[in-house]
Amino acid sequence: MAKNKFNDGAPSQRQLRVGELIRRALSEVLARGDVHDAELNRLSITVGEVRTSPDLRIATCYVLPLGGKGKEDVLKLLAKNMGELRRLVSKKTALKHSPEFRFRLDETFDRMDETERLLNQDVVRRDIDG
Template sequence: MAKNKFHDGPGPSQRQLRVGELIRRTLSEVLARGDIHDPDLNRLSITVGEVRTSPDLKIATAYVLPLGGQGQEDVVGLLARNKSELRRMVGKKCGLKYAPDLRFQLDETYDRLDETRRMFDQDAVRRDLDS
């Protein structure tokens, strides 16, 4: 079996993907509705781009970005500060036997997309693609 050159091991299981997406949708809904008892967090519009879970589903890492990219430094800290309340809500709304420990990281996917677009707009790259 050929190894995927982008990952060190096998990719996530269907169960990990399914639970990650369920947590992503639940976090997005909770954050959009402002269900958290923290006014600093509720004033932000936060996009949850992806949630990756560990193979045992005990850790869920949410990749987040504030709408418009403003306050990136604050958003991870605010989410971490409210992690226990978010974890409780995720566990209740998702119906999971055990609510995973939530971790938060900035989602840099959009930055990479912008950089890729800039690269494809360069004249030298366009010439190579047209050849």
């Protein structure tokens, strides 16, 4: 697929739409406990974002367990059940091709906490308040 000269490497509308479709379906599958893995079904996992490759063949899923505990275990469990997750999500989304899933930790919340901590420092507050 040729690169759009206007998007400068930013995801296309199609990538964003498919990513959100996959995020919702994956969230639902995990919330309902549809996977045949009792260990995975015991966990509450947030799917913060799904980014797809330009050809929509790879979906990188940014996840975080509730409370942020056991992050590495969650990644291992998701990777172990990737085939079933992919099949279940594919059924819900009716996409022509089921993308390969890659699971990564969603660090958005950590970055937000760090930003808030920085903004609340006395030196920064003086600069902001003026």
